[in-house]
Amino acid sequence: METVDTRQEILIQASRLFKKLGYRATTTREIAKAVNIKQPSLFHHFPNKKAIVEEIFSLSLNEAAVRIEEACRRDGPASERLHQYLVWDLSTLHRMPMAMSAIYTGDALKSEEFAELAAKLKAFYHSLEDLISQGIDSGEFVEIDPMLGRLIVASMTIAHLEYAEEVTVTDPDRIAREGADLILRAFRREQN
Amino acid sequence: METVDTRQEILIQASRLFKKLGYRATTTREIAKAVNIKQPSLFHHFPNKKAIVEEIFSLSLNEAAVRIEEACRRDGPASERLHQYLVWDLSTLHRMPMAMSAIYTGDALKSEEFAELAAKLKAFYHSLEDLISQGIDSGEFVEIDPMLGRLIVASMTIAHLEYAEEVTVTDPDRIAREGADLILRAFRREQN
């Protein structure tokens, strides 16, 4: 058996613990125990604890950052582009074996140590606010501060992820669509 | 000058740090530094670090738990009762000098150590789900799993708190009403 499996298992178990306890509160001993190895063995797969959370973070954010930026630049109604993005995002996250809500919920990103990751996330948020602004300008969305809009999209995404992590998903695509619909309801102006 | 001021200041600074870094990641030295006292002086005001977070938590939850339960039992449209509750909740939280979003966001509640607080929060969530169920049954709300509804109410509340903590609120009542409106938009069936 290759090392890849243990590596993957570390990511899965660590993400669950990060979600439950937060990054700092989760000890490498706890992660190791969940993976069924001893604590020092973790350091064969990752140089340090930080690298574990960085990898989980990259998994969730790298492609998302590209896609949200594309969504900003494409033509067509902003509400449709946001909806499309959210469906992709949710269905991708729902398919991952890690507890992805750990990332956004977590304490890790807010500390100095993770300034680089925080910067990536900030850029992502910037694009998201841009897209929301477009929808407000075109009259598709209610008039709110784009920053509040971004906070709501992010928090509803987490809520939906947490929900899906709870109920065991059978059809990731369907639940992703429902999630995206729900998020857009909070913004979209009723067309009468 | 009485000890009350230092005590209050500890709660304020601690809440901000808990919000930024999470409970476990925030050290008593950092809290002390923010309050401008030395680390051991904290222990004159609180028996331990845990007691600080417990007090912040109680401040936010004790009355809320009572009010949400009352809202469940009153007559009238569930959407109105939920709206009323949310206005009260948001305006109360917005008025507090602490960073109240720290509590829900934080990692503290999820650890074993805080099982008692977690139980209180669970009871609160139970009432919230009950109220949402009432609104679904009466046709006021869209048909979603009440648990998802609860997650969304909670996450949007946090998002709104974080927003208000960012922009400096001049009129807590107005922003509370706007927040409650926004949260209800996500659920309320459009009446055609």
Added chain:
DNA sequence: GTCTATACTGAGATAGAC
């Protein structure tokens, strides 16, 4: 009620055998 000094514990990480 705040300080300095310090005890104690638990965490991340390394060394080196197997």
Added chain:
DNA sequence: GTCTATCTCAGTATAGAC
């Protein structure tokens, strides 16, 4: 690639002077 043993350091909390 995993183990046992251990280093080192940071964090909570206490003791006791002022």
